[in-house]
Amino acid sequence: MTAPQEVRAAIDTAYRNEWGQVVATLIGATGDWDLAEDCAQDAFAAALSTWPRDGVPDRPGAWLTTTARNRAMDRLRRNAAASTKLRQLAVLSRGPVEPPVDAIPDERLRLIFTCCHPALPFPARVALTLRTLAGLTTAEIAKAFLTAESTMAQRLVRAKRKIVEAGIPYRVPPPELLPQRLSAVAAVLYLIYNQGYDDESGARGLAAEGIHLARVLTRLLPTEPEARGLLALMLLIEARRESRITNGVLVTLEDQDRSRWDRAMIAEGVRTLDDALAMRRPGPYQVQAAIAACHATAPDAAATDWPQIAALYRELARLSPSPVIDLNRAVAVAMADGIPAGLALVDELDKSGRLNNYYLLPATRADLLRREGRVSEAAAAYEAALELAPTDAERRYLTGRLHSL
């Protein structure tokens, strides 16, 4: 007998760490995504009833994989048409209970790359990754993305069907495809993280899931610097979470209470980034992490290394051109080379029309004009930004700025 709360904690930990592995192993053996998920679910249900009686097994992952596999064999035996899958499972069951240590990452990695295959619609990649790798329920995913549960369920069904019917391979892509496919995986994980970061209350768990999955990715792909760059970026942003919104009002980086930043997390982020940069293959996530590191390690706002940040934004714009990056660069240039230089870049962007209806364009102009003491122009720009601001926290922030002019 083990204390109930200890068992509960062990099962929670196992769920978090082993779900993806159990599902990946069963998909690898049977090619059947629904069967794999059902049997993984069964294995965790079995743990709930068995572990309090028999104690937590020494290797929970092996126990869960074996239980899920036996359950899959039971189900397939009842279905004569599935004899090929049954043979594959039987082969698996003759092997060691736990796959060799170096094979474990491989199996989950196949699952990540398959879930994030670019032939799947982007929202389906996100949903499938959260379902099969993180073990979130359809209801939880739907809630986090403010979608009806039925819509999310349909999205998952269609994605799994497409994997089978369009012949999406269940494997890690070959080296020549890896950089391109890794960026698809990173985009999914970063969206998962950001969904949790932006949400003021409901979807915070997603930020943790994003970081967890990015950690898994760095362990599985130790020689890919962009995987580390992504993890470093998430850690460096996450470290500032507590100071970002106070009483429902957005607090800008400049005004944040830096004593509330998570120093341990910043240190880990910087270490992870250094490991990535040492591989000398820069990419967009490493550059973004480097920018976040500049902010996170500045003792105060005034001591921020703006010339370095402006240079990094120039590099980022080269690696992945986007008008939003150009806007961020304009701010960095304003801080490094003087407001007029930044304003000129903002005006250029505005004229290009590439950021129409994006509230941060007028908000940025307003802020730069305010710093220049051009009060009436700043007020007009704040009003334009208020028209476009997407959330209450942002509207409250802009209103506050407008009134303090």
Place this chain on the structure above:
Amino acid sequence: MKYVLLICDDETCSPSMEEIAADPAYRAFAAEVDRRGASLGGARLRPVADATTVRVRDGETLVSDGPFAETKDFIGGIDIIDCADLDEAIAIAACHPYANRGCVEVRPVWE
């Protein structure tokens, strides 16, 4: 002179192969093609939900979900290829000259 018939609809109706085989209208169509000896082969395509689109720009292969729909582009021809999986089909599609200006839609065959 050869022709390829691209059968398009809005997919609100997606009968099974059995239903098609049993439908008198399809049987009459097939009988007419047989009577004329016109059939060179062809295949029914999986629905648009199973489509993948490939483009090559500046040497980079861009892969995205779904058909290149909601445009005035139309399908200009088909190649039938036998591949291990979708990735191999994408690799072949990326070699097609049209991938450099238009796009190549990879659709699994209903079998």
